[in-house]
Amino acid sequence: MRYPKNGRFGEFGGKYIPETLVPAIEELEENYLKFKDDKSFKKELDYYLKVYAGRPTPLYYAKNLSEKIGGARIYLKREDLLHGGAHKINNTLGQALLAKKMKKKRIIAETGAGQHGVATAMACAALGMKAEVYMGYKDTIRQKLNVFRMDLLGCKVYPVYSGSKTLKDAINEAIRDWITNVETTYYLLGSAVGPHPYPVMVRDFQSVIGNEIISQMKKINKTSDYVIACVGGGSNAIGTFYPLVDSNSEMIGVEAAGKGLKSKLHSATLSAGTKGVLHGMMTYLLQDKEGQITETHSISAGLDYPGVGPEHAYYKDTKRIKYHSATDAEVVDAFLTLTREEGIIPALESAHAIAEAIKVARKGKKSESIVVTLSGRGDKDVEEVQKYLKRNVKN
Amino acid sequence: MSRIKEKFIELEAKNQKALISYIMVGFPNEKATITAVRGLVKGGADIIELGFPFSDPIADGPVIQNASTISLKNGTNISKFFSIVKKIRKETDIPLVLMTYTNILYHMGYGKFISQAKKAGIDGFILPDMSFEESKEYLQAAKSNADTIFLISPNTNKNRIQKIAKVSTGFLYLVAVYGTTGVKTGIKNYTIKAIKNVKKQTKGKIPVGVGFGISTPSDVKKYIKAGADAVIVGSAYLKLIEKTPQNKLESKIASFTKSLKKQTIL
Numbered sequence: 001m002r003y004p005k006n007g008r009f010g011e012f013g014g015k016y017i018p019e020t021l022v023p024a025i026e027e028l029e030e031n032y033l034k035f036k037d038d039k040s041f042k043k044e045l046d047y048y049l050k051v052y053a054g055r056p057t058p059l060y061y062a063k064n065l066s067e068k069i070g071g072a073r074i075y076l077k078r079e080d081l082l083h084g085g086a087h088k089i090n091n092t093l094g095q096a097l098l099a100k101k102m103k104k105k106r107i108i109a110e111t112g113a114g115q116h117g118v119a120t121a122m123a124c125a126a127l128g129m130k131a132e133v134y135m136g137y138k139d140t141i142r143q144k145l146n147v148f149r150m151d152l153l154g155c156k157v158y159p160v161y162s163g164s165k166t167l168k169d170a171i172n173e174a175i176r177d178w179i180t181n182v183e184t185t186y187y188l189l190g191s192a193v194g195p196h197p198y199p200v201m202v203r204d205f206q207s208v209i210g211n212e213i214i215s216q217m218k219k220i221n222k223t224s225d226y227v228i229a230c231v232g233g234g235s236n237a238i239g240t241f242y243p244l245v246d247s248n249s250e251m252i253g254v255e256a257a258g259k260g261l262k263s264k265l266h267s268a269t270l271s272a273g274t275k276g277v278l279h280g281m282m283t284y285l286l287q288d289k290e291g292q293i294t295e296t297h298s299i300s301a302g303l304d305y306p307g308v309g310p311e312h313a314y315y316k317d318t319k320r321i322k323y324h325s326a327t328d329a330e331v332v333d334a335f336l337t338l339t340r341e342e343g344i345i346p347a348l349e350s351a352h353a354i355a356e357a358i359k360v361a362r363k364g365k366k367s368e369s370i371v372v373t374l375s376g377r378g379d380k381d382v383e384e385v386q387k388y389l390k391r392n393v394k395n
Numbered sequence: 396m397s398r399i400k401e402k403f404i405e406l407e408a409k410n411q412k413a414l415i416s417y418i419m420v421g422f423p424n425e426k427a428t429i430t431a432v433r434g435l436v437k438g439g440a441d442i443i444e445l446g447f448p449f450s451d452p453i454a455d456g457p458v459i460q461n462a463s464t465i466s467l468k469n470g471t472n473i474s475k476f477f478s479i480v481k482k483i484r485k486e487t488d489i490p491l492v493l494m495t496y497t498n499i500l501y502h503m504g505y506g507k508f509i510s511q512a513k514k515a516g517i518d519g520f521i522l523p524d525m526s527f528e529e530s531k532e533y534l535q536a537a538k539s540n541a542d543t544i545f546l547i548s549p550n551t552n553k554n555r556i557q558k559i560a561k562v563s564t565g566f567l568y569l570v571a572v573y574g575t576t577g578v579k580t581g582i583k584n585y586t587i588k589a590i591k592n593v594k595k596q597t598k599g600k601i602p603v604g605v606g607f608g609i610s611t612p613s614d615v616k617k618y619i620k621a622g623a624d625a626v627i628v629g630s631a632y633l634k635l636i637e638k639t640p641q642n643k644l645e646s647k648i649a650s651f652t653k654s655l656k657k658q659t660i661l
Contacts, residue, residue: 006528016497016524018454020548020573022555162460163450175453180574182550277498277524278451290473291502293450 007196010317012310015195017280020179024187029197031102036204045097052126053082053089055208059216059371064341065358072225072364074357076344077213077373079236086347086376087209087236088119088190094205095188096123104186107131110174112139112167112232113302113349114146115376116190121155131188132156134173136166139301145380164295167232167305171279191233192309195280199238199309206239213371214243222369226360227251229373230352231323232267232303234312236375241321242311250322252360253312254352256298257325265297269308270316270323278306283313299328299388300348300381326355332388334358335378347376348384398490398518399542399565402441403602403624412619412659413566414439415604416652417494417629419446419462420479421471422636427644428479431636434645436487438652441659443483444521444627447476447495454523456575458630473503477515484516492544492565494521497529505536512541519544519565527559534562544568549589556596566602566625569593571609571618577630579608587621594622615658628655 007013015025035041049055058081062074079087092109099107107124109131111117117133124131133150137159140147150157163169171194178187192202217224227244229237231253241251258266266272273284276291286294286306298304315321326334331348334355339345346354350373357372364370378385406413416435420428435443448463448471455463480491493512500508500522509520519542525533527545537543542565547556549570560567571586572578586605593603605618606627615626632648639647 014529015526016529017526018523018548018570019526019546019551019559020570022526022548023550023552162464168451172451172453176456176575179454180578182573274502277496277501279453280524282501282529285498287498287502291449291498292467293498 004196004200009311009314012281012283012313013196013199014282015280016277016282017195018179020182024178024182025195027102031098032197032201035098035101041097041101045094048093048097048126049090049208053093055082056212057081059213062342065338066361068341069358069361071361071366072368072370073366074361075369075371077209077240077371079209080344080346080350080374080377084115084119084122085379086115086119087206087239088116089122090208090239091190091202091205091235092116092119092123092188095201096120096127096129099186099188100127100129102186104184105129106181106185107188108134108174108177108185109188109190110134110167110170111190112136112170112304113300113380114139114143114150115302115380117155117157118146118149118153120188120190121150121153124155125153132158134158134160134170134177136160136164136170138165139167142384143301143380166296166301168293175279191235192238192311193233193279193281193307199281199311202235203238203242203311206235207243209236209239209373210241210243213240217369217371224249224371225368226364226370228254228353228357228360228370230254230303230349230375231270231308231312232256232305232349233307234309236373238309238311240373241315245320251320252356253321253323254356255323255325256300256303256352257327258297258299260327261325266325267296267298267303267305268325269306270312271325281307281310283310284308284316299331299384300352302347302349303352324356326352328388330355332385335385344374345378345382346374347378348381350375351378397542397565398488399442399492402490403566406441410661412623412661413441413602413604413625414615414652414656414659415442415444415625415627416440416632417444417446417627418632418636419448419459419466420476421448421466421469422462422633423465424469425475425479427636427641429482430641430644431632431648432483433486434648435652436489437645438649439656440489440652442490442492444492444494444629445480447493447499449496449499452496454575456577456630458577458633462633477511480515480517490518491516492519492521493517497522497525500533505533509536509541518542521546521568527555527562530562546570547593549573549585553596556593560597560601563601566604567593567597568627569603569605571605571607574607576607579610582614582617590618590621590623612654612658615655619659626659
C-alpha cells in the first residue's frame with residue numbers, strides 16, 4: 001500500500017465527495033505527487049522539522065516505569081517534545097508548505113483537542129500564511145487553553161454548534177467552508193482521514209515518527225517487539241506503524257473505550273464499529289442500525305471521533321495490526337503513573353497508549369522491548385484530569 | 396420509461412420547464428409532510444424531491460441541517476419514511492426523487508435499499524456525496540430500477556461532465572453556486588456560463604436542472620432564461636413550512652409553488 005492509486009486500501013478509503021470538491025482534490029493529489037519526492041521541497045520541510053519543530057525527537061527508555069512493572073522494557077517516542085506539544089506539527093508543516101507551493105492564500109482546518117488547530121496556526125505563522133480553524137463548541141469549552149493559544153497565534157477559531165459539537169462536526173463545517181471557498185482555500189486536514197489523497201498524505205508526513213524509531217532502535221541494538229500508539233483518526237499511529245508494517249514487530253493501536261465498550265459512551269471505532277461512508281471515505285464507523293452516525297465519548301477530545309483512517313481499517317481486516325481499547329479510568333491511571341514515575345505528563349490521548357503498554361509490559365519478558373509513541377504532552381489536560389479525579393476519587 | 400423521463404417529455408410538448416420542489420420528510424412531522432406534498436401537487440410542482448435526514452449532511456446549509464436534526468429527533472427512520480412515501484403514492488402519480496447521503500444506502504446495501512424505495516414509490520436518487528468514481532455498485536443496483544441523478548458543479552470540466560452525464564438518468568443536477576444548499580448569493584455570471592456549457596456538452600440528451608440558493612420566482616425566471624430545463628427549490632420551502640401553522644400549510648405551499656411554476660411556462 002505504498003501509494004494507493006485509486007485511493008483504496010483494500011476496500012477502504014476512496015473519495016466520496018460533493019462534485020464541487022473534485023477539482024480541488026485532483027489539484028491536491030497532482031501537487032502532492034509532484035512535491036512529495038521533490039528534492040528542494042523535502043529539504044525545506046526537513047529544515048523546518050529540524051530547527052522549527054525540534055526533530056528528531058528522542059527515544060527515551062522509561063526505566064522507572066519499566067522496573068516498576070517488572071516486565072518488558074518500555075521506550076517512549078517523545079513526540080510530546082515537539083514544538084506545540086504534539087506530533088501534529090509534522091503534518092501541518094508538510095501540508096502548509098505544500099499549500100504555499102500551490103499558492104493558496106487561505107488555510108482552513110478542523111480541530112478536536114485543539115492540538116491540530118494550534119499546530120496549523122504555528123505552521124502558518126512560520127510560513128507567513130493565515131489560518132482559520134473550526135472547533136466543536138464542546139471542545140472549545142474543555143480545551144479552552146488551546147482556543148486562547150490559537151487566538152494568540154493570530155488564528156481565527158469558529159465554534160461549531162451543530163450535531164455533537166465535537167471533532168466530527170468541526171470536520172463537517174470545514175468541508176462546508178471548503179465547498180464554498182473552493183477556489184481560494186486549502187483544507188489542512190489534521191488526521192489520516194477524509195477523501196483520498198488525505199489519508200496517504202497525512203500518513204507520509206507522519207511517517208517520520210516510525211522511520212526515526214527504526215533508526216533509533218537500531219542504534220541501541222534493540223528490536224521493537226511491540227509498537228503501540230493511540231488511535232482516534234489515527235495519524236500518529238499510522239505514522240508510527242506504516243514504516244514498520246513489513247517488520248516482525250507486533251503492533252497495537254489503542255482506541256478510546258470511554259466508559260466501556262458496552263456503555264455506548266466510547267469512541268472505539270475499530271473495536272465496535274461497522275463499515276460505512278463518512279467524510280469522504282469508506283471505513284469503520286460508529287453508527288446506528290440505519291447508518292446514522294452516533295455520538296461518541298472519550299475523556300480525550302482528540303480521540304472523540306466516530307470514524308477512523310481507512311488504512312487502519314485495512315490493517316484491522318488483514319490482521320496486520322491489533323486494535324485494543326482503554327477506558328477513561330485506565331487512561332487516567334496511566335496518566336498518573338507516567339507522571340509520577342517518569343516526570344512526564346502525557347496527553348490524555350497518548351495515555352491510552354501508555355495504558356496498553358503497561359498491560360503488555362506486565363506480560364512481556366525482560367528481554368523484550370516495547371516502543372510507545374507518546375504523541376503529545378498533557379499540559380492541556382490537567383484541568384480535565386483534576387475534574388475527573390474530583391468526581392471519581394474514592395475515600 | 397421512468398416517471399421522471401415521462402414528465403420531461405410531457406413538459407416539452409407543453410413548452411414548459413420543470414419545477415422541482417424539495418422538502419425534508421418528517422420536518423417538523425409526518426402530518427406536515429403529507430400536507431405539504433398536497434400543496435406542492437396543487438400548486439403545480441412537476442417533480443418532488445423528498446429529503447431523508449442524515450446525521451452529517453456536509454453539502455447542506457443551516458436550513459436543511461436544522462430540518463434534518465429535527466426530523467431525526469422526531470423519529471424519522473427508514474421504515475417510517477417508506478410508509479410516508481406509500482401514503483403519498485396513493486394520492487399522486489408525481490415523480491418522487493429521494494435525496495439523502497451515501498451512507499444511508501450503503502449501510503442497508505444499495506440493492507436492498509433501492510428495491511425497497513422503488514416498491515414504496517420512489518423514482519430516482521440524489522446523493523450529493525456519491526462521486527462518479529465510487530458509483531459502480533450503486534449504479535449496478537439502480538440499473539433499470541431507478542434513476543440515478545448525479546450532481547455537476549460550475550467547476551466540473553468538460554471531460555467529466557460527459558462521463559457524469561453518461562451514468563445519469565432522469566436529469567442532471569447542476570449546483571448553481573460554490574456553497575452549500577440554501578445560501579442566497581444572487582445569480583452569478585459563472586452559473587449562467589455553467590448552464591450553457593453543460594447544455595452544450597450534453598447536447599440535449601438529458602435535462603439539466605439547476606439548484607442551490609434558488610428561492611424566488613425571479614430567481615426561477617433568470618435560470619430558465621439562461622437555459623435550465625428545471626429549477627430546484629428547497630430551503631425556501633422549509634422556511635415556509637417552519638413558519639406556517641398546519642391549518643394554512645397546504646394553501647400557503649400551493650400558492651408559493653404556483654408563483655414559482657408560473658415562471659417555467661414559456
